[in-house]
């Protein structure tokens with residue numbers, strides 16, 4: 001089914017789109033003008049071709065079977081100001097189409113994080129997990145629209161128990177918590193990441209053995225002014241609604257502190273901290289967090305651009321935390337995924353991840369797009385050992401999700 005980016009964003013709980021992108025489509029596929037020496041050149045038209053002569057390895061299939069723990073195969077249909085409403089779901093592709101890519105690219109299973117709630121969740125589990133056992137797993141989400149009910153904390157904890165019975169494999173938290181959800185749902189002060197009304201929900205996840213896939217902060221540049229010093233200028237131009245600078249948004253620092261209090265308060269709950277713990281630019285900090293919180297694991301989704309531009313630090317990080325890093329891509333099937341090339345669900349995307357993890361190739365694109373969509377740089381492979389690769393691709397996910405080996 002065809003879903004427009006605007007519609008997808010809304011259903012993704014990512015808020016309404018602001019002005020259209022300032023530099024054409026996110027994939028940069030349109031023909032650039034190509035001024036010659038002496039003429040002015042716009043940034044959006046700059047397409048330098050690397051003159052570097054280095055080996056180029058194509059990795060079509062992974063060395064070991066892969067479990068992709070960060071995918072979006074369905075979305076809740078309706079949302080207001082970034083808060084999901086109702087139970088109706090929209091699939092972004094079909095199981096058959098997803099399986100074709102998975103079989104070609106050596107993907108044993110995918111975890112669909114945005115599986116919805118209530119009846120929507122049950123339908124998602126029926127259509128995907130139960131129809132194709134062992135290939136798809138689904139996460140439940142919180143029912144934020146009921147936040148004002150006096151017994152909400154218990155209701156939400158009970159909903160987790162019901163979701164576990166319905167077949168959910170985890171709980172997904174998107175940026176709704178901390179950056180969109182407000183006291184009167186869509187109005188009033190923002191609700192904090194460590195708001196105590198959710199304490200019974202985190203405890204229910206621990207009791208039901210459901211890991212929490214949590215995404216409450218974004219790259220540091222998303223919290224800074226969009227000006228000539230912002231290294232994600234292009235990306236924020238295409239997605240102005242991803243900027244959390246100004247207004248009444250908390251700072252990056254405040255969100256991370258709230259997250260830390262949450263992790264500390266619920267030591268029995270497993271937190272799969274998406275996008276490299278939300279701070280792939282600062283692996284030292286991510287490492288310190290993992291040392292502090294044994295209940296914290298991370299995954300790679302949409303962050304090989306960050307990891308690959310610091311390959312030596314990344315290789316050390318993989319070595320040290322090899323039992324707590326999971327493979328994930330943040331895959332969104334096309335056409336919805338086309339506007340975010342770093343996470344579009346297709347063969348080329350997986351080949352780039354495999355190349356990054358398995359080879360020591362130098363200076364290659366981190367996304368299948370003519371302009372690097374997250375920032376204008378290229379990446380270097382980390383060439384992981386077989387032992388580390390197997391854990392990251394597969395074994396760590398098996399353990400966290402309680403799958404059969």
Ligand SMILES: [Zn+2]
Pocket residue numbers: 070072113301330
């Ligand atoms: Zn995601």
